[in-house]
Ligand SMILES: Nc1ncnc2c1ncn2[C@@H]1O[C@H](COP(=O)(O)OP(=O)(O)OP(=O)(O)O)[C@@H](O)[C@H]1O
């Protein structure tokens with residue numbers, strides 16, 4: 001079994017004033033390459049926290065986190081930044097695009113960290129926008145896009161550097177049913193056609209249906225894995 | 229370089245605010261350029277002053293005149309090579325704002341004592357032999373398009389003519405001098421003292437001051453003392469100084485320029501520091517979520533720090549460059565006051581250096597904050 005994500009006895013604790021709160025309790029998780037996993041659970045159960053650990057945005061208090069065969073739980077800040085640039089594409093609920101940059105420039109942002117020439121960056125960004133079906137909006141600013149379109153741009157940005165893993169935190173949380181379905185269809189396409197491994201947090205059981213597997217989280221622990 | 233579009237876009241996120249900040253920096257550096265330029269010009273005048281020359285003025289005041297007869301008396305002192313005299317004519321050409329530095333002189337003596345002033349021999353001859361003749365600096369001639377043979381009227385704010393009681397004088401240009409060692413001296417206007425002395429309505433037989441060429445600069449103090457001693461207890465006591473001392477004393481009368489300039493600039497820059505510093509801090513604070521996203525994408529903490537800092541540097545350097553360019557364009561307008569033709573390059577470089585310091589001062593605190601920014605907290609809006 002080739003696990004692309006592997007968590008072993010991972011705990012995460014936060015300091016709240018004098019108290020220490022454990023948000024994740026000795027958690028084990030394996031995700032295979034090419035999987036599409038939906039992570040569900042009540043608010044405050046630790047979904048975002050888990051996603052942040054997998055995406056290299058944060059480090060666990062205890063345990064091991066490996067992504068693409070690389071241990072990331074003890075990496076330095078700058079090594080983690082390099083790891084994120086190379087391996088992770090993030091999609092957030094509120095798109096998090098740069099308001100002053102065009103769709104195209106937003107998509108190009110991750111490529112600034114590569115040694116690609118300006119022409120190649122441009123080309124890659126356009127390709128990514130084509131994949132999400134938004135090439136004709138390349139010159140538009142985020143404010144000129146609908147929520148669904150903005151989220152497509154965000155997905156294009158997550159894709160553009162060809163990451164190992166797409167990490168999505170409630171990507172359809174801010175969208176209506178129809179638009180949400182379009183976005184989920186797109187993620188599914190990326191998973192099926194482009195072989196992208198995807199982990200997606202969602203509250204929406206309909207959204208979870210698009211995934212191959214659903215993980216349930218409650219109070220910092222994962223329920224045994226079930227097949228969707 | 230590839231970050232430039234990102235920097236540029238970030239900078240203009242709030243157009244009006246950035247424009248305002250840029251404008252205040254432009255104005256500050258315009259001021260810096262002009263004031264520092266004036267300061268620099270004065271210092272340069274002092275540096276370039278000749279150590280071979282003594283200036284002899286009335287002990288009472290710079291504006292008090294001295295008897296013409298002193299010329300021979302000073303010249304007969306040991307160590308003195310040659311003496312020339314000048315007077316303040318205080319004149320303008322056509323319009324009061326066209327101020328002209330004009331001086332009645334003895335042609336031969338003048339160009340001997342001021343040997344760095346170059347005048348072709350045949351023009352000097354013409355100057356000596358033309359009663360209403362005048363010799364003008366190349367720069368001045370260029371400014372008004374004067375040529376040899378032109379008749380030029382000057383209006384004196386001091387001297388009236390005995391013949392008609394009028395203050396309008398006219399001169400025939402017979403020569404154009406140059407000062408290869410200091411082009412800023414090429415804006416003066418010399419005419420015959422003899423003609424002036426005969427024609428003026430009052431104060432005949434006097435001159436404004438003497439310039440004394442000495443044989444050995446090391447003897448300057450001794451010769452100066454000898455001159456003052458010669459006229460001690462007379463009606464017109466003198467004060468002899470080296471040219472350098474004289475220039476410094478003259479500038480002191482205007483006020484301690486350096487002191488004033490420095491104070492003004494400190495005040496301006498402190499104000500600028502607070503104004504731009506707070507807008508910079510505010511603009512970065514507003515962009516915390518965006519900076520967090522950049523970090524999410526894999527921009528390292530250092531890179532984010534550098535981006536914010538580069539933004540400050542870009543803003544400060546561009547605005548300062550605009551302000552200094554404006555100063556460079558406007559500075560020559562002060563020519564009539566300063567005898568300096570253009571803003572010295574060293575002022576421009578000093579300005580750009582200041583801009584860089586300013587950028588670091590206002591950029592570092594927010595850049596530091598951006599660097600320390602915790603992604604998870606920032607994304608969660610904590
Ligand atoms: N930096 C932090 N400091 C203190 N507590 C934190 C921090 N981050 C998360 N928590 C706490 O950890 C718990 C899990 O948070 P997390 O954001 O992972 O939940 P979630 O499952 O994503 O919830 P939601 O569905 O509302 O997004 C919450 O109780 C939260 O308050």
Ligand SMILES: [Mg+2]
Nearest residue numbers: 047048049169
């Ligand atoms: Mg969450």
